[in-house]
Amino acid sequence: MNDKRYLFCIGTRPEIIKMAPVFQSLKRAEKEISILHTGQHGSVANDLYRFFGMLPNVSLDLRRSSNSLGSLTSALFEKVENALLQLKPDVVLVQGDTTSAFVGATLGYYHRKPVAHVEAGLRTHEHDPFPEEKNREMIGRLAQWHFPPTPRASKNLRQEGIADDSIFEVGNTVIDAAQWTLDKIKADSAELIRELPAGLAAFLEKMKHSRKILITAHRRENWGQPIRNIALAVARIVEEFPDVVAIWPVHPNPSVRDDVERGLSELSPSLRGRIFLAEPLPYPALIYLLDLCAFTLTDSGGIQEEASAFAKPVLVARESTERQELINGGGAKLVGTDVELTLAEAGKLLSSEAYYRSMQVSQSPFGDGKAGERIAKVLGRFS
Numbered sequence: 410m411n412d413k414r415y416l417f418c419i420g421t422r423p424e425i426i427k428m429a430p431v432f433q434s435l436k437r438a439e440k441e442i443s444i445l446h447t448g449q450h451g452s453v454a455n456d457l458y459r460f461f462g463m464l465p466n467v468s469l470d471l472r473r474s475s476n477s478l479g480s481l482t483s484a485l486f487e488k489v490e491n492a493l494l495q496l497k498p499d500v501v502l503v504q505g506d507t508t509s510a511f512v513g514a515t516l517g518y519y520h521r522k523p524v525a526h527v528e529a530g531l532r533t534h535e536h537d538p539f540p541e542e543k544n545r546e547m548i549g550r551l552a553q554w555h556f557p558p559t560p561r562a563s564k565n566l567r568q569e570g571i572a573d574d575s576i577f578e579v580g581n582t583v584i585d586a587a588q589w590t591l592d593k594i595k596a597d598s599a600e601l602i603r604e605l606p607a608g609l610a611a612f613l614e615k616m617k618h619s620r621k622i623l624i625t626a627h628r629r630e631n632w633g634q635p636i637r638n639i640a641l642a643v644a645r646i647v648e649e650f651p652d653v654v655a656i657w658p659v660h661p662n663p664s665v666r667d668d669v670e671r672g673l674s675e676l677s678p679s680l681r682g683r684i685f686l687a688e689p690l691p692y693p694a695l696i697y698l699l700d701l702c703a704f705t706l707t708d709s710g711g712i713q714e715e716a717s718a719f720a721k722p723v724l725v726a727r728e729s730t731e732r733q734e735l736i737n738g739g740g741a742k743l744v745g746t747d748v749e750l751t752l753a754e755a756g757k758l759l760s761s762e763a764y765y766r767s768m769q770v771s772q773s774p775f776g777d778g779k780a781g782e783r784i785a786k787v788l789g790r791f792s
């Protein structure tokens with residue numbers, strides 16, 4: 410038993426997913442852990458914490474009068490600091506690039522607690538994603554241990570002058586979480602089917618002989634016409650390929666749903682019936698669909714990584730990506746939100762088996778499913 414106390418400062422859905430393997434590995438090593446949920450993502454968080462058996466010790470209430478970034482950041486500074494004083498950690502862990510991660514890292518530093526940064530070193534070297542790109546850089550200045558997932562991310566850190574002996578390339582914990590979840594689903598698929606949102610289980614049963622594609626689009630820079638274009642491309646795909654159906658968990662913002670509906674509005678009822686628009690899906694359902702689909706068209710970072718763990722080709726609905734590794738490895742193509750390009754790339758995947766196989770990576774460039782274990786080992790060695 411080690412007497413060090415580890416505090417996980419977590420704010421959003423992807424942070425819960427990517428921290429869970431670290432939590433599980435530290436737990437196995439009998440470390441003392443506190444979970445602070447900052448509340449940056451509300452409703453989706455609780456089910457996920459339960460799913461991973463990682464219940465928060467403290468959950469903050471972030472209700473405030475303004476939605477501005479300044480107001481979020483100042484509320485977080487005050488409330489996370491109070492939680493830090495209450496929970497008295499020896500080490501603070503943060504993941505990725507959210508405002509919660511930035512605030513957690515800064516407060517760890519202010520209170521002279523070493524900070525561990527999971528998924529360090531991702532960079533677009535561009536303005537977007539805003540403000541995440543700068544959050545990543547700033548956390549890089551504050552952390553004592555950096556856990557980049559890939560050689561490319563390690564190189565970014567070295568180029569910013571981070572000392573070699575504080576960089577531990579471990580792979581991305583998202584792969585550990587995806588593999589663990591798929592194993593759990595395979596062990597008990599009946600439970601998963603029971604938990605699928607209303608209508609989706611029936612749709613999947615009805616369309617069980619069709620090929621499936623999974624669509625997601627949430628990035629702010631894609632809101633408006635870009636998302637309408639993604640929807641137009643999906644409409645054209647189901648029109649051209651009669652044995653293809655699409656499942657699209659849509660971002661909860663009403664204007665996003667409206668853009669999706671507008672992009673699909675020209676379709677006949679029978680074609681429209683082959684596209685299932687869902688609410689955001691519980692994580693196990695998303696993993697189940699990713700395993701089931703032929704390929705995914707997405708602007709999500711996490712889904713690009715998870716798809717590679719299941720050898721599913723990815724069409725990336727962005728102009729650039731900080732996950733260049735999969736593009737370089739041939740498992741993903743950048744299609745932006747260009748209707749013709751998306752249709753052309755989807756068409757090649759759907760009509761040529763050889764082309765499809767050429768986009769199936771034999772090994773994910775993001776990790777092998779053991780990143781959580783490696784992080785726990787490094788922390789055990791140094792803290």
Ligand SMILES: CC(=O)N[C@@H]1[C@@H](OP(=O)(O)OP(=O)(O)OC[C@H]2O[C@@H](n3ccc(=O)[nH]c3=O)[C@H](O)[C@@H]2O)O[C@H](CO)[C@@H](O)[C@@H]1O
Binds near residue numbers: 507688715
């Ligand atoms: C501005 C921006 O874009 N920032 C990025 C974004 O990360 P992302 O692009 O990876 O985010 P998403 O796509 O939302 O989440 C992905 C995870 O969610 C699961 N999922 C997805 C749909 C669903 O219906 N049900 C689910 O369970 C899925 O399997 C996967 O694991 O947000 C992070 C912090 O919020 C940031 O750190 C990150 O820079």
